[in-house]
Amino acid sequence: MAKKKSSRIPAERFISECAEITEFLEFTISNNASDKHISWAHEYAIMKLYREFEQMLLECLIAGLNRNTSALSDYQGFEFPKNLTDEVCEYLIIGNGYFDFKGQKEIVNKCKRFVGENNFLTTVLKDPSYKDTLNKLLALRNYAAHDSSQSKKRALDSIGAQRIGTAGSYLKTQGRCQSIISEMRSIAQRIAEEAPY
Template sequence: MRKKSGKRAARRFDAEITEVERFLTDVTSATLDKRSLSWAHEVALLKLTVALERVMLECLVAAINNSTGPLSARTQVKFPKHITNEVAEYLVVGSSYFDFRGSRDGLIKKIREFVDESHWLVTAVKTTDKPTLDKLFAIRNWAAHESKTAKRRAIALVGPGAGSPGSWLKKGGRTAAFIRELRDLANEIESAAPF
């Protein structure tokens, strides 16, 4: 069994961000109509958030596998010193998916269910810009669900005038701003993770 590594996860996350950048370069240099370009930005955002969720889950699995002490203290259940990656992942997601309620604070709260406040992953996520991540998650939810509720939440964060998630993203370098924030997070994780 190969142990998970925060550093490896961060490097993989950065590589996925680079792939999304390449995709956007390709589609923006192509001759696309407005709707197709908007959809391309939505796809890019969805891929970025999938990569973010994956790196967070991998880092949590690595953290739990490295030390079950904080989890044991929090749950009053004595876990073995090391557990398999699969068991650690199950502790985080159960039989569902990685759910952190679509906000930076929700992500930090989810991480703190498994590690101490001073843990490197909590510290790394706290370096991110809260409004930027909250907008990222709100726009992602609007793009993924296209519901009135998701649209209302996104508009509350980004302001009126967004006709669709993609039309909002493609203006003013907004997708690029999300990419910069996520790349900064990847670098912060790689720097902070001890393994």
């Protein structure tokens, strides 16, 4: 039988990625980049952070589903086999589409559906102290990526403001990007510490 997946490994990888994103921003700022280029660097940083978080979360869900299908069986109303391949687990989670979510509530609902209410991953991600950071990450990433009026409105809602220039111009001031990175790192650290596998 194949070795079961771990949730610690993707969480630890995400922590390393957070450090590399921080290093990238520090390098950009310390090399006398223009204000515009620093804004672009912060937009790239938030998109990279989101992408790495998305990958970590998907891998943690695959690991959880790979080990225990009971939550999904309860949700769907029929019994899934106990042993599913990683590829089958991934397909059950994302189907023919892609893995995405709109905020903390949707992240928690996906966790409940695939790994259950009492799984460590659900417990960590539903922590109310992470709501603000997760929602800012998602909204600012979408604004950086799409620059649409709808994404701008969601970004404004997430930061509680009336005006915003670009996602990068917001993120580069007052340590906002680094604050999000630090908080996301602490989420991953909790996942790595609390993961039983």
